Amino acid sequence: MSNSLLDALTAAELHCPVIVAGHPDYDRYRRVWNGIADRRPAAIVRPQDAEDVQKTVRAAASSGALLAVRGGGHSLPGLSTCNDGLVLDLSLIRSVVIDNNALTVDIGGGALLGDLDRATVPRGYIVPAGIISHTGVAGLTLGGGMGWMSRKYGLTIDSLLGAEIVLASGDITWTSPTWNPELFWAIRGGGGNFGVVTRFRFQLHPFDGIVAGQWIYPIEQARKVLSGLRDRARGQSRDFTISFTASHAGVNVTAVWSGDAERAGAALSPFGALADGANGGLENLPYLTLQSRNDVAFAWSRRYYAKGGFWSDISDQAIEHIIDAIARAPAPDCEIYAIQLGGAIRDVPDDATAYTGRSAGYYWLSEPIWDDMADDDRCIEWGRTTGRLLSDSSIIGNYVNEQGDTGSNIARDAYGAEKYQRLARLKARLDPANLFRLNQNIEPQE
Numbered sequence: 001m002s003n004s005l006l007d008a009l010t011a012a013e014l015h016c017p018v019i020v021a022g023h024p025d026y027d028r029y030r031r032v033w034n035g036i037a038d039r040r041p042a043a044i045v046r047p048q049d050a051e052d053v054q055k056t057v058r059a060a061a062s063s064g065a066l067l068a069v070r071g072g073g074h075s076l077p078g079l080s081t082c083n084d085g086l087v088l089d090l091s092l093i094r095s096v097v098i099d100n101n102a103l104t105v106d107i108g109g110g111a112l113l114g115d116l117d118r119a120t121v122p123r124g125y126i127v128p129a130g131i132i133s134h135t136g137v138a139g140l141t142l143g144g145g146m147g148w149m150s151r152k153y154g155l156t157i158d159s160l161l162g163a164e165i166v167l168a169s170g171d172i173t174w175t176s177p178t179w180n181p182e183l184f185w186a187i188r189g190g191g192g193n194f195g196v197v198t199r200f201r202f203q204l205h206p207f208d209g210i211v212a213g214q215w216i217y218p219i220e221q222a223r224k225v226l227s228g229l230r231d232r233a234r235g236q237s238r239d240f241t242i243s244f245t246a247s248h249a250g251v252n253v254t255a256v257w258s259g260d261a262e263r264a265g266a267a268l269s270p271f272g273a274l275a276d277g278a279n280g281g282l283e284n285l286p287y288l289t290l291q292s293r294n295d296v297a298f299a300w301s302r303r304y305y306a307k308g309g310f311w312s313d314i315s316d317q318a319i320e321h322i323i324d325a326i327a328r329a330p331a332p333d334c335e336i337y338a339i340q341l342g343g344a345i346r347d348v349p350d351d352a353t354a355y356t357g358r359s360a361g362y363y364w365l366s367e368p369i370w371d372d373m374a375d376d377d378r379c380i381e382w383g384r385t386t387g388r389l390l391s392d393s394s395i396i397g398n399y400v401n402e403q404g405d406t407g408s409n410i411a412r413d414a415y416g417a418e419k420y421q422r423l424a425r426l427k428a429r430l431d432p433a434n435l436f437r438l439n440q441n442i443e444p445q446e
Helices: 004-012 026-030 050-063 113-121 137-143 181-187 218-233 261-272 285-291 316-327 343-347 373-393 408-429
Strands: 044-046 065-068 086-089 096-099 104-108 160-166 170-174 196-203 212-216 240-247 250-257 277-284 309-311 337-338 363-367
Touching: 004 044, 004 050, 026 086, 026 181, 044 050, 044 261, 044 408, 050 086, 050 160, 096 113, 096 181, 104 113, 113 137, 113 285, 137 196, 181 408, 196 261, 212 261, 218 240, 218 250, 218 316, 218 337, 240 261, 250 261, 261 277, 261 343, 309 373, 316 337, 316 373
Parallel strands: 044 086, 065 086
Antiparallel strands: 096 104, 104 196, 160 170, 160 196, 212 250, 212 277, 240 250, 240 337, 309 363, 337 363
């Protein structure tokens, strides 16, 4: 560790230990979700409250240290860690407090989706979020947040009422529609560019359960399955959401119904008859089970890459690219995934938040997953090549959370020129030195 960083952390008088190489927990705490990101930070700080975060941010700024902010540790490019810099690990700040009168929930910046779901769903409430329970709430929310309940209740950011955030100056502030509204606009899709969120406040929505159907079709039936899925999904109620995953194992179709249970069969059953050879059926699946269903497949320390984009619909061209890509996939778990959007997501004007993509009908991912370091190059190249092909039928804009590459073009392409310039001006005001740059970075610009 550099003397300047060590001196700054010592002077900060933190309420928590500073973990460095040689500490018995160093290797445990330097790990992040993506096994590719095997990095060795100079120090790891695990704050217990916003004051510790404040002190750590000031120490990083004064010492000139590279700062990585880790919530759930799920950054695809490994931006929640770094070599030789400082990792601010929020995993101890994960309280969940429900206000039954206001129908709101306050959740710590280090909480996981599973923490949020386990606190709210058994009480008959929900906040729309992602689909893997060990994902961090913070990273998911700051990029937008999409999942099974988004067609009904919108993106995760559409339920955000306010947030406590530590700025690059070390100041702690609150942001909401009425307090620091420009910052509130920016953090709803602008990623971690503007500070460290230590607390989120969400609106709760009523939740009565779901009915789900899952069917696996032979990959040889992919053309018929995907074209049939597309046609049947059009015009569906907001209570309905569908996704598919195509891989060597077949085409896995999941349909979820969150409305009147008596109507579930009529809405979902046709998706089990898209082609011959379907294996699966309808389930009265607990929502918490659905949310953790993919946790093992997307386990920590596996190796990941992703490139994604928005479709207005599933085109015939995209279907052909999917079929060709799966035929040349270099590993069994290389897959192409898509989830249906629309519904309540489109109710919010595109300029109301930094997130761009509200007109989309689907979000897609080219998503290789593998375990052997020797396969890195060919799996990543497959992901990039497949992503470029699927981008042919994509609409303008993108989702910053699901991009395995980094570079100045990622954020610019995601937000578009007008939004990017607005974000860059705010960045110049709040973080002119670009302290918070380990993200899909928005460069400060007057």
